[in-house]
Amino acid sequence: MSLSASDLAAIWLTLELASLTTALLLVIGTPVAWWLARTRSRLKGPIGAVVALPLVLPPTVLGFYLLVTMGPHGLVGKFTAAMGLGTLPFTFAGLVVGSVFYSMPFVVQPLQNAFEAIGERPLEVAATLRAGPWDTFFTVVLPLARPGFVTASILGFAHTVGEFGVVLMLGGNIPGKTRTVSVQIFDHVEAMEYAQAHWLAGGMVVFSFFVLLALYSGRRFKAGPG
Helix, strand or coil: CCCCHHHHHHHHHHHHHHHHHHHHHHHHHHHHHHHHHHCCCCCHHHHHHHHHHHHCCCHHHHHHHHHHHHCCCCHHHHHHHHCCCCCCCCCHHHHHHHHHHHHHHHHHHHHHHHHHHHCCHHHHHHHHCCCCHHHHHHHHHHHHCHHHHHHHHHHHHHHHHCCCHHHHHHHCCCCCCCCCHHHHHHHHHHCCCHHHHHHHHHHHHHHHHHHHHHHHHHHHHHHCCC
């Protein structure tokens, strides 16, 4: 028994989705995390709660409201239709949007922790050397926050790979278009094709193990021996 063509297509689509989602989350999540780490605004709590909401919200609930919002009668759906883009549900682009929302805390929170750990001293030193805000961010903050970016990238990618509820609710089950690995496993189990399900599910177990191994090994290395 080996992987079928539909299995390979699901794996490729999942990797493509996870890669694009992670890249977008790093672009979107970095300024959000920086603001959350630095601000004293009263909005910090509410915005932080919104970012973390996918951690406690059932994926089907998030997927349902995204489906309604981006559907033909939703606010976003009407806008995209008026722009000639059609609607996003049951498309790869819709999966990307849903994945960005669903994996947001797994990228923003590690970055926020990394930014907060830097402290004020390096920024004050950069200011005394007449470094501008952008220079300080790119030459001081980013190098010091590098472990946070590595962790955020790994967690964001891995969490997107493991999505099920959101992708099924928002993308359906369209081969080669919205059928990810988790949905493919579900299909195999429904059809009682347990051997094929074992191949994909076992691969997910191995993938998840090495993701966690990389994270914990990295933390131990940074902490030093003993």
